[in-house]
Amino acid sequence: MTDPAAITAAILVIGDEILSGRTKDKNIGTIADYCTAVGIDLREVRIVPDEADKIVAAVNALRADHTYVFTTGGIGPTHDDITADCVAAAFGVSIDVDPRAKAMLLERHKPEDLNEARLRMARIPAGADLIANPISKAPGFRIGNVFVMAGVPAIMQAMLDAIGPTLETGARVLSETIEAGNLPEGQYAAGLSALAKAHAAVSIGSYPSMTQNGFANRIVVRGKDAAAVEAARSAVAALVTELRDGTAG
Amino acid sequence: MTDPAAITAAILVIGDEILSGRTKDKNIGTIADYCTAVGIDLREVRIVPDEADKIVAAVNALRADHTYVFTTGGIGPTHDDITADCVAAAFGVSIDVDPRAKAMLLERHKPEDLNEARLRMARIPAGADLIANPISKAPGFRIGNVFVMAGVPAIMQAMLDAIGPTLETGARVLSETIEAGNLPEGQYAAGLSALAKAHAAVSIGSYPSMTQNGFANRIVVRGKDAAAVEAARSAVAALVTELRDGTAG
Numbered sequence: 282m283t284d285p286a287a288i289t290a291a292i293l294v295i296g297d298e299i300l301s302g303r304t305k306d307k308n309i310g311t312i313a314d315y316c317t318a319v320g321i322d323l324r325e326v327r328i329v330p331d332e333a334d335k336i337v338a339a340v341n342a343l344r345a346d347h348t349y350v351f352t353t354g355g356i357g358p359t360h361d362d363i364t365a366d367c368v369a370a371a372f373g374v375s376i377d378v379d380p381r382a383k384a385m386l387l388e389r390h391k392p393e394d395l396n397e398a399r400l401r402m403a404r405i406p407a408g409a410d411l412i413a414n415p416i417s418k419a420p421g422f423r424i425g426n427v428f429v430m431a432g433v434p435a436i437m438q439a440m441l442d443a444i445g446p447t448l449e450t451g452a453r454v455l456s457e458t459i460e461a462g463n464l465p466e467g468q469y470a471a472g473l474s475a476l477a478k479a480h481a482a483v484s485i486g487s488y489p490s491m492t493q494n495g496f497a498n499r500i501v502v503r504g505k506d507a508a509a510v511e512a513a514r515s516a517v518a519a520l521v522t523e524l525r526d527g528t529a530g
Numbered sequence: 531m532t533d534p535a536a537i538t539a540a541i542l543v544i545g546d547e548i549l550s551g552r553t554k555d556k557n558i559g560t561i562a563d564y565c566t567a568v569g570i571d572l573r574e575v576r577i578v579p580d581e582a583d584k585i586v587a588a589v590n591a592l593r594a595d596h597t598y599v600f601t602t603g604g605i606g607p608t609h610d611d612i613t614a615d616c617v618a619a620a621f622g623v624s625i626d627v628d629p630r631a632k633a634m635l636l637e638r639h640k641p642e643d644l645n646e647a648r649l650r651m652a653r654i655p656a657g658a659d660l661i662a663n664p665i666s667k668a669p670g671f672r673i674g675n676v677f678v679m680a681g682v683p684a685i686m687q688a689m690l691d692a693i694g695p696t697l698e699t700g701a702r703v704l705s706e707t708i709e710a711g712n713l714p715e716g717q718y719a720a721g722l723s724a725l726a727k728a729h730a731a732v733s734i735g736s737y738p739s740m741t742q743n744g745f746a747n748r749i750v751v752r753g754k755d756a757a758a759v760e761a762a763r764s765a766v767a768a769l770v771t772e773l774r775d776g777t778a779g
Contacts, residue, residue, distance in 0.1 A: 298737055302563035310551055325576065326543075328558070328575035329574060331735070357719075358715050358716045359718075396720065434740075466607050467639070470606075470607040471646060473608055473609060477610075486546055487606065488547055491685075
């Protein structure tokens with residue numbers, strides 16, 4: 282189903298607190314859902330610690346490989362917030378207090394409260410566009426194909442809403458789910474593999490999960506062509522029905 | 531706080547369903563908590579799709595950089611379960627049905643039900659050790675420093691419990707949290723930065739979160755030396771108290 286014309290994306294989550302387990306990430310799922318809804322293929326996610334060399338290397342690896350890179354975390358006022366400086370370094374541009382960003386901070390803070398730490402949140406790499414933050418004003422930014430957003434989920438969501446209309450999107454991936462229930466994967470795997478080969482325009486995945494009553498399996502057909510997705514969905518549903526009725530081997 | 535003697539780890543999550551947003555990953559947080567509890571530094575996480583070249587490249591990049599690599603997902607019986615083959619390819623070893631793994635599957639399935647698809651779950655790279663799966667029997671495996679586990683959270687947890695005693699662990703990272711409440715990050719950032727410099731044996735992070743009543747900020751001191759952590763915790767707590775009482779600028 283790999284589409285050379287696809288709009289692709291990667292997420293870079295920046296933060297020791299995710300790697301220590303102290304904070305459980307919620308942004309990956311939110312951005313993944315968003316990408317799927319608008320027709321952007323999310324292709325990769327990385328989580329790295331608050332260390333400059335790791336952040337710079339990941340930004341450069343991901344921006345070379347994908348249409349868009351979304352970063353979350355590390356743009357606050359404290360000493361461990363180093364994302365903006367690292368993105369500037371990755372792009373080889375300077376970084377300084379941006380008058381537009383400073384003006385945004387002044388919507389929230391009195392001039393006498395805009396101390397050096399808070400002004401760190403107005404440090405923006407040269408050439409970047411700002412991403413508005415309606416919640417706490419300190420902006421994110423876009424430079425090249427990299428979108429730098431906050432880690433606090435509510436603020437990240439607001440920034441994602443703000444950048445959404447600026448993103449180029451592709452054909453939406455349509456998705457159909459066939460409930461296989463407690464029909465074992467091992468019983469339908471051979472038939473499903475044959476269907477996957479016969480319906481090469483779609484991708485077919487099998488996803489077990491566990492409930493109190495044992496396995497609950499789902500088969501998902503994904504593709505960009507509605508007729509191809511429907512043909513595969515129908516064939517998978519027929520396979521599941523056939524196996525449930527015990528009329529097949 | 532980088533410790534050259536540290537035991538480090540990376541997680542590789544394998545699965546289109548995570549990247550599409552259909553499934554929200556729970557395993558990263560579980561493994562992160564586990565690593566922190568036993569003194570393993572989780573240093574990186576990657577999520578990649580069900581594509582052989584991406585999986586092989588990620589396995590090889592991560593196993594070169596870390597003491598341990600934990601993978602989740604892609605070891606079931608269906609055509610989209612390609613993790614075992616990819617790990618074999620990454621290590622340059624052959625892969626075939628392993629008699630020990632087949633015996634485990636026979637604990638759950640009658641011989642006549644052990645079809646070709648189910649036997650896929652007994653395909654294990656040459657030289658690997660098995661990881662028991664008490665829930666559905668199909669084993670994970672360890673080869674070199676790579677531990678290949680299931681994606682279903684309950685099974686992943688059982689496999690993690692099984693491999694835990696075999697892992698070399700380091701000094702535990704001790705963690706102390708100072709509640710800053712609604713004291714703004716921008717107000718304590720300068721003081722905290724100075725403390726971070728003065729207490730270089732620990733790492734100090736500031737983590738804002740949002741509640742219905744506005745920001746709720748936490749400062750976390752982490753380190754392996756109990757006395758150093760306590761000294762930093764005490765200094766941070768004093769800073770927060772001082773700023774709350776308004777006796778500092």
